Amino acid sequence: MNSFLKDKIKKIVGIDNYFDSLEDKLCYSYDGTPIFQHLPEAVVFPENEEQISLIVKLANQEKFNIVPRGAGTGLSGGAIPVENSIVLVMTKWNNILEVDTQNLTATVQPGVVTGILQKEVEKYGLFYPPDPGSLTVCTIGGNIANNAGGLRGLKYGVTKNYVLGTEIILPDGELLRTGGKNMKDVAGYNLRDFIVGSEGTLGIITKILLRLIPKPQQSITMLAYFDKLADSAKSVSGVIASHIVPSMMEFLDNTTINCIEDYTNIGLPRNSEAILLIEVDGWGSIVEEDAETIINILKKNNTSFVRKAANDEEALTLKTARRSAFSALARRRPTTILEDATVPRSELPVMIEKVTEAARNFNVTFGNFGHAGDGNLHPTCLTDERDNDEITRAHKAFDFIFNETIKLGGTITGEHGTGLAKKHFLEKAVGIPAVEMMKRIKSAIDPNNIINPGKIFSISPRCEEYFSVGNRR
């Protein structure tokens, strides 16, 4: 990118919102995904829709690429800069514009931190359920780009279930408005839900309308230990079969338990093969009844120890410990590759076995945890990117895991997105006609392929050179 073009960009966003020193570019050369890294040509912080529109129009003219990003907590490389790109950072767009207590909606800018929004709406007795692991730092815009999940997916669904509307600057610079405050809307194609999970490849989200729900009155958090991994998996199936829908049903294996215990020292059982952290919530006495039913199911499935959190504070400690799983595992070795293979719930016991098998066969260390109620596991490889041989084995282990996932009718990504990290698996996972259709839609909307190109799939091979599977090493 020549200095003449850089000056044009600087003129659009203003000198205070433009950065291209090596130090600045380095800060935006990576996201939460290990190993992937690439320097952008520049980093910009646009101030309004008009600036974004002008940048997009310029990118079409001058054929440079735009990589939009929020907090950069993504785990599939969706916010990694590509060749000849500028990073467009939306973190300063962090205002909650409205909480509408009559229609139970919130209007927010994309840079609002998810956890802050949750606290804000709780002041009104309302509830924004999606709670990705990174909720204290990640932004709503990124949540929408990736259709983020979280711990409460089983009962409450994922981000897309709470998006009522978006405003987005399209690849031609026009502003698209989707949705509205209507609870039902079938006017034309469902563009709103299509934008959710499109990983920043269809435009830049500038405003979001979210659906809120009444905050459940009470919740009970339970913790159960298991000597045998298989018993924890059977317990999960038992709860699903009982037709109780917990608001949380989290699984942690022995490696994860020990890493969390090293990190938090809250007294988790270092010798247990697995623990389950289960929460039920709702209104009235049924919450207590559900908890008792679940405890009986756990006992029938040989839990070695089960108890209810004594109070809200203890419940929060347990949930915070679970949320720290990624950070805790990340302290063990220099490189932490966290994935999100997801299978039909009935296949969870098989899948847990397959992760153990992968670790054994390829001689690598895996921590395994995840949203058991959803069949959404986070097999996490603790490795070191400087060790070529080990990294190669780690990748082979993941290849094995994803192939097994697909055989079980599962998906390569439950909540992290495809990005760069899993694009080479996409065809196998969803089939050639699906990828072909995705490419056609992308080309129809972004004919010059300038908005976050090379993510999810490749239209042109130019981004491939930088991020083939091999280059992840």
Next chain:
Amino acid sequence: MNSFLKDKIKKIVGIDNYFDSLEDKLCYSYDGTPIFQHLPEAVVFPENEEQISLIVKLANQEKFNIVPRGAGTGLSGGAIPVENSIVLVMTKWNNILEVDTQNLTATVQPGVVTGILQKEVEKYGLFYPPDPGSLTVCTIGGNIANNAGGLRGLKYGVTKNYVLGTEIILPDGELLRTGGKNMKDVAGYNLRDFIVGSEGTLGIITKILLRLIPKPQQSITMLAYFDKLADSAKSVSGVIASHIVPSMMEFLDNTTINCIEDYTNIGLPRNSEAILLIEVDGWGSIVEEDAETIINILKKNNTSFVRKAANDEEALTLKTARRSAFSALARRRPTTILEDATVPRSELPVMIEKVTEAARNFNVTFGNFGHAGDGNLHPTCLTDERDNDEITRAHKAFDFIFNETIKLGGTITGEHGTGLAKKHFLEKAVGIPAVEMMKRIKSAIDPNNIINPGKIFSISPRCEEYFSVGNRR
């Protein structure tokens, strides 16, 4: 369409599945939408995916159009034949292929009747919530094509919330598989949800995987009468503000009450300006508590009479009466135009007023009823298509209603779809960039524009001649 081409089609589906007598074509020349009608060239009942694929490929070669349909209960003209088209009828694809009690899913063919599916899964203690008014006759395939709603939308959402996967023959004859039994899946673009609500314009759905939920243990149905329309609207807002989410909150105005009473004779109050039919459901004592809270809200808002259904049988009678609203209204005059203007919930009282105003200003009769909890009204014009002057006034009244809806931040269709009936309102409702994007996607997927062309929007003007607004008259 010449006889040489017709013979080719006949050869693909077999002589027993091909019809082109005038009587047969007449039967498939209309759907549930009044006034629209057009003769197809032929009607076919394909037996398997291969036949559908061959027909689609032939249509691309020979440039004829395919209009897929199920039971034809649609209310926006989505299944009306277009110029040079064959109707492809899927009603014989009516098998429930699997009920998976471990993963809580059902795999069905598109021709399964919604109500039959519901009864079947209830045998397993499971629940398929979407319940369009036509559920005893409409098919799941059509529900998905239109993202059908129903009476339980407020608490349980609409069809799209229960679609886990689809198989669909694309406009190029390839089979696309979307989704699967995973509760979470973000691999690539969300094609699955994009197919839902695409009104048969992106391909022919051949298989569907549905999400089921545990059936609520109990429900309480309440009926409340109001002397003043405004008090019923205030009651609805009051219930929403109380943070109780009823499984049903239906509104009926005086005209609708009288038509239903003429038809059913169950003792509805002929002099009330409005009634509300409210149901709460769930588990445990909270259901009873919620019902009491709601009754207090109704009393505070001047209900003249309120009671709980004494038993399940009475509750069913009341709900069946509500479900008969359309049929009951349809007995009053020869032509019944039922629409589904939907507004943010807080605007419901204004919208109810606007329908009254439309009836008065344009001197036409409206019955008004609908899903009050969703802000989804069904203003229904009782008219006579043979009376040109009255029909013109009716259309002007609807123009007024939709313009007011849009001004209130509402949508032109909450659950019926855009089809032919509302395509001329689409640009005003969703904006030019949105319609432009829809057209680009349609063209990318169906370059010859052969699958249900001219529905939702027009790519080429040729379908316009048949179905301009004027021609609805």
